[in-house]
Amino acid sequence: MTRRSRGREVALQVLYQLEQNSGVMTTDVRRFIDRRLLRDRPLVEFTTGLIEGVRGNQPQIDDAIKQVAENWRLDRMAAIDRNILRLGAFEILHHPEVPAKVAINEALELAKRYSTAQSSRFVNGILDKVLQLQDPAPRSDAEAGSEADPDVAVESPAAAEAEVAPPAPIGEGPAA
Template sequence: MTRRSRGREVALQVLYQLEQNSGVMTADVRRFIDRRLLRDRPLVEFTTGLIEGVRQNQPQIDEAIKQVAENWRLDRMAAIDRNILRLGAFEILLGSDVPAKVAINEALELAKRYSTAQSSRFVNGILDKVLQLQAPASRSGAEPESEPDVAAETQPGPESSPTTAGEGPAA
C-alpha cells in the first residue's frame, strides 16, 4: 500500500466515524490521524486535506453522486460505500493533484477492502459517471496511471477496520 493509499484509508475511517458519531471532537480526530499515520507530517496534511475537503464540499459532492446514482438514494447506500464515493468524487471533481483514474482506482481498492464483494463494481460505476459530469475542458487527454510523488513504501503497523475497538477517534 502506498503512503497516499494509507492516507485515504485513514480519511475513509474518519469520514465514516464522523458520519456515525457527529459528536466526535476535533482533537480526538487529530490524535487518531496522527497515531494511524505515525505522525508523518506530509501524509497527515494530505489526509486532513481530504477529510476537510469532503466535509466542506459535501453538499456539492452528494449532489453529483445523486445525479448519477440511478435508482439509488444516498441515504439507502451502505454508509461505507457512501463515504468511499464521497472521497472518490471529491478527488475527481475538486482535487487538483490526482488524476481521475487514480482516484477511481483508489476508491475501488477501499471498496474491496472495507465493503462487500459487489461494492467495487457499484463504486466504479458511480465514480465513472461522476467523472463524466466534469466539463471536457477540465480533463486532460492523457492522464498518468499513477500519482505524482507517491512513495511505494507501505506504512508499518497493524491494520484495522474503522470500527476496531480502541483505535477509533471516539476511543
C-alpha cells in the same frame, strides 16, 4: 500500500466515524490521524486535507453522486460505500492534480477492503459517471498530466481542472 493510499484509508475511517458519531471531538480525530499515520506530518496534512475537503464540499459532492446514482438514494447506500464515493468524488471534482484514474482506483481498493464483493463495481460505476459529469470529453494522456500523484503511475485521462473550495476545518464542516 503507498503512503497516499494509507492516507486515503485513514480519511475514509474518519469520514465514516464522523458520519456515525457527529459528536466526535476534533482533538480525538486529530489524535486518531496522528496515531494511525505515525505522525508523518506531510501524510497527516494530506489526510486532513481530504477529510476537510470532503466535509467542506459535501453538499456539492452528494449532489453529483445523487445525479448519477440511478435507482439509488444516498441515504439508502451502505455508509461505508457512501463515504468511499464521497472521497473519490472529492478527488475527481476538486483535485485536478490527482488523475481521475488514480482517484477511482484508490476508491475501488477501499471498497474491496472495507465493503462487500459487489461494492467495487458499484463504486466504479458511480465514480465513472461523476467523472463524465466533470469531464465529458476524455483527454489524451499528455493533456491529463498523469504524473501528478507521485505514488501512482497512471495511463489514462485526469479529471478536468476545477476550482478548489477552501476546506472547512475538521469539526466545523456540514453535519454528515
